Each structure stands twice: as structure tokens, then as C-alpha cells.
Amino acid sequence: MSMPRLLCLLLSTFPLSLAVAAPPRAEPVAAQQAAMVQWRRDFHRHPELGGHETRTAEAIARELRAMGLQPRTGIARTGVTAVLKGAHPGPRIALRADMDALPVKEETGLPFASTATSTYRGQPVGVMHACGHDLHMAILLGVARALVEQRDQLAGEVMFVFQPSEEGPDEAGAPFGARLMLDEGVFDAFKPEAVFGLHVWAGLPLGQVGFRSGPLLAAADEWTLVVHGRQTHGSRPWDGVDPITIGAQVLLGTQSLVARQVNIASTPVVLTAGQFNSGVRFNIIPEEARLVGTLRTFDTAVREDVIARFGRIAQDYAHAAGGSAELSVVNNAPATINDPALARRVLPSLQAAVGAGNVVEMPLVTVSEDFSQFANAMPGAYFFVGTTPAGADPASAPINHSPRYAPDEAALEVGARALLQVALDYLGGKGAPAP
Ligand SMILES: [Zn+2]
Ligand SMILES: [Zn+2]
Numbered sequence: 001m002s003m004p005r006l007l008c009l010l011l012s013t014f015p016l017s018l019a020v021a022a023p024p025r026a027e028p029v030a031a032q033q034a035a036m037v038q039w040r041r042d043f044h045r046h047p048e049l050g051g052h053e054t055r056t057a058e059a060i061a062r063e064l065r066a067m068g069l070q071p072r073t074g075i076a077r078t079g080v081t082a083v084l085k086g087a088h089p090g091p092r093i094a095l096r097a098d099m100d101a102l103p104v105k106e107e108t109g110l111p112f113a114s115t116a117t118s119t120y121r122g123q124p125v126g127v128m129h130a131c132g133h134d135l136h137m138a139i140l141l142g143v144a145r146a147l148v149e150q151r152d153q154l155a156g157e158v159m160f161v162f163q164p165s166e167e168g169p170d171e172a173g174a175p176f177g178a179r180l181m182l183d184e185g186v187f188d189a190f191k192p193e194a195v196f197g198l199h200v201w202a203g204l205p206l207g208q209v210g211f212r213s214g215p216l217l218a219a220a221d222e223w224t225l226v227v228h229g230r231q232t233h234g235s236r237p238w239d240g241v242d243p244i245t246i247g248a249q250v251l252l253g254t255q256s257l258v259a260r261q262v263n264i265a266s267t268p269v270v271l272t273a274g275q276f277n278s279g280v281r282f283n284i285i286p287e288e289a290r291l292v293g294t295l296r297t298f299d300t301a302v303r304e305d306v307i308a309r310f311g312r313i314a315q316d317y318a319h320a321a322g323g324s325a326e327l328s329v330v331n332n333a334p335a336t337i338n339d340p341a342l343a344r345r346v347l348p349s350l351q352a353a354v355g356a357g358n359v360v361e362m363p364l365v366t367v368s369e370d371f372s373q374f375a376n377a378m379p380g381a382y383f384f385v386g387t388t389p390a391g392a393d394p395a396s397a398p399i400n401h402s403p404r405y406a407p408d409e410a411a412l413e414v415g416a417r418a419l420l421q422v423a424l425d426y427l428g429g430k431g432a433p434a435p
């Protein structure tokens with residue numbers, strides 16, 4: 001039997017959709033918009049702090065099961081994953097959404113606003129999806145459903161990763177969600193060759209996507225400086241060692257460090273103190289001062305260099321005054337770096353999804369993201385999705401973490417379309433280097 005006759009027979013025997021291998025498409029995500037809005041509002045109404053996303057995890061697992069997937073739950077306590085196997089062989093990728101809310105009392109006035117409360121580090125707090133992770137979960141569910149519906153045309157396998165505790169756990173110094181998931185072996189059996197994630201962002205108008213090759217988000221370190229002095233009467237400082245003055249000198253020294261000792265032409269550094277605690281009374285020079293702050297960097301070598309210089313400044317100032325100082329640093333997240341080779345493949349996908357004119361190059365952003373933990377384990381790409389509606393100014397609209405952050409829900413479709421296009425193009429081998 002000749003080939004053309006076989007093809008004719010196949011076409012007449014099988015339904016058209018099987019005979020003609022149409023590539024999977026990103027357009028069907030529009031059909032998920034109503035469901036994404038519903039999921040998003042449900043998550044928004046019921047926010048949970050990092051490490052406590054139990055209701056959220058149950059809702060995600062239920063929706064994944066309803067799609068015919070078999071979710072794995074309980075990873076990093078409340079994380080959820082599920083794997084979709086396409087009908088055809090192909091690469092393995094991971095798509096990630098974060099799940100946690102923030103200790104913020106909502107002030108949006110939305111009909112589905114959160115009234116949830118909890119305790120955070122011993123304080124009673126309101127709880128709100130003020131960072132927009134409710135949209136991330138809804139987008140990933142929408143993308144999952146659009147992919148499940150096209151499973152027959154799909155080549156490769158996709159792991160959907162719902163990650164808890166991106167904003168960090170209740171206990172200071174404890175690992176964040178991505179680190180925990182990796183430590184619990186989230187990718188030990190299913191080894192993705194690339195991971196993709198996104199963040200909704202008030203700093204961009206609705207319809208735009210922000211992207212950048214190389215460093216994008218900062219590494220975040222939490223530092224603690226303890227200065228030991230010698231307690232004495234406030235009227236007779238020469239009888240003791242004043243830890244408050246030493247702490248102030250060290251803090252100013254760190255600002256000179258950033259301005260005078262770092263090559264700011266190559267990479268920015270931010271060193272901020274958020275707490276400076278010492279003493280109980282106006283006329284007692286205390287024994288000790290404690291400063292706590294954050295360090296933001298975009299380069300591993302620069303980070304290590306700044307920490308070493310900070311430690312030397314602290315000790316030298318303290319010793320000069322007859323005291324001593326200890327600096328401890330906990331890394332909450334490494335820098336998020338978009339793998340340059342992967343970024344070259346992702347950019348055309350983003351442009352195809354939202355229009356070339358709507359993909360803007362992001363500047364370096366000094367916030368951090370523990371997506372970087374995944375992107376350090378394999379090539380990763382991460383992009384921003386604008387949420388500020390037409391007519392409002394992204395520069396002054398309430399930003400992520402504000403109690404008034406109210407992203408336009410049309411961003412759900414933009415984000416899902418972009419993520420789906422990125423996934424489909426990668427699975428289809430678009431832009432892949434020749435073997
Ligand atoms: Zn956040
Ligand atoms: Zn966030």
C-alpha cells in the first residue's frame with residue numbers, strides 16, 4: 001500500500017483531530033478566564049500565611065483532581081504538585097506558583113476582601129493576599145486545565161508546582177518554601193530541564209509583561225549585628241563602653257561601604273537597617289545594642305565581599321571603642337537570574353503571547369523571590385505581569401504588599417496566556433539549539 005493511500009485511509013477512518021496533528025495552542029486559555037476569576041476570589045477571601053496554607057492546598061488538590069490529575073500533597077508541609085504527561089514524548093518542565101499571603105490588614109473595600117486574622121511572630125495580624133499570589137495560583141490552575149484539554153496534542157511532561165511560604169515562615173531564620181521543597185526532593189523523581197514562574201506587578205500597566213535576561217531580582221539576606229559594650233551611668237560614659245554609639249558608627253560605615261567600596265557601576269547593593277534596639281532608660285548606657293536589617297545584591301561574589309567588609313567594619317569600630325561586635329547573616333533567597341540561553345527562547349514566546357510591543361525590559365528589581373532556589377537547580381525564567389488598569393498610573397498605584405493592592409483581574413488571562421505560550425513553545429522545541 002502506497003503512502004498516499006494509507007494517509008487517505010487514516011483520514012477517512014480517524015476523527016480529523018487525531019489524523020491532523022495540530023500543535024497545541026495558547027488561545028484556549030481565554031476559556032479559563034471565568035474559572036480563574038472564581039479561583040482567585042476564593043483564594044483571596046481565604047488567605048493563609050506561609051507554612052499554614054492548608055485550606056489553599058486542599059482547594060488546589062481538589063481542582064487538580066477534577067482535571068483528572070493526581071496531585072501529590074504535603075510536600076514542604078502544604079505544597080502541592082501534579083504531573084501532566086502529554087500523549088507524545090518530549091521534554092520535562094516545571095511551572096511554579098506561590099501560595100502564601102501576608103500579615104497585612106486588607107483595605108481594598110472589594111466585595112471579596114479578606115477579613116482573615118492570624119498571629120505572626122507573636123503579634124495579632126490581619127491576613128491578605130497583598131502580593132498577588134492568589135492570582136498566581138489561579139493562573140497556574142488555568143494553564144493546567146488548558147494543557148489537560150490539549151493533552152492529546154502535547155509532547156512532553158509538565159509538573160505544576162504550588163509552592164508554600166514564598167514570603168517566609170513565621171520563625172526567623174527558618175527556610176523558605178522553595179528550599180524546603182527541594183530539600184524534600186520535589187524534583188528527585190521528575191527531573192525538569194527548565195522551570196518557569198511569573199509575578200503580578202503593580203509597577204506595570206495591564207497588558208504588559210516585564211522580562212530581562214540575566215539578573216532580575218536581588219538576593220535577600222537578613223543580617224543581625226550585636227554590639228557588646230559595658231554598662232554605666234549615662235552621665236559618665238568614660239567609665240563604660242557605649243554600644244549605641246558604636247552601632248551608629250557601624251551603620252554609617254556600612255553606607256560608606258556601599259558608596260565607596262563597591263563597584264556600583266557593575267551591580268547595585270542595598271544595605272538597610274530595619275531595627276536598632278538598645279537600652280531601657282535615658283541615663284543608662286546599656287550593655288548591648290542590636291541592629292537587624294536586610295542586604296540586597298545581584299551577584300554572589302559581590303554579596304560575599306560586602307558581608308566580609310561589613311564584618312570587618314563592625315569589629316574595627318567596636319574594638320576601637322573597647323567593645324566587640326558579632327555579625328550574623330541568614331540568606332533568605334539567592335538572586336533570581338534568568339538563564340541567558342533560556343531567556344533567548346522565552347522572549348519570542350512572550351512576544352507572541354501578548355504582542356511584541358507589550359513585552360518591556362525590566363530594570364533590576366531589589367525585591368527578592370525564592371523562585372531563585374529552583375532556578376539555581378536548573379535553568380529558569382521568570383517574568384512580571386502588569387496589573388495596573390488603563391487610566392491609573394503604575395508609578396503611584398498601590399503596589400504589591402500594600403493593603404490597597406487591587407490587581408485588575410484581566411491580568412489573569414494575560415499571565416496565563418504568557419505562561420502557556422512559554423510552556424508550549426518550549427515543549428514543542430521552538431528555538432531549541434540544534435542537537
Ligand atoms: Zn511579596
Ligand atoms: Zn510575591
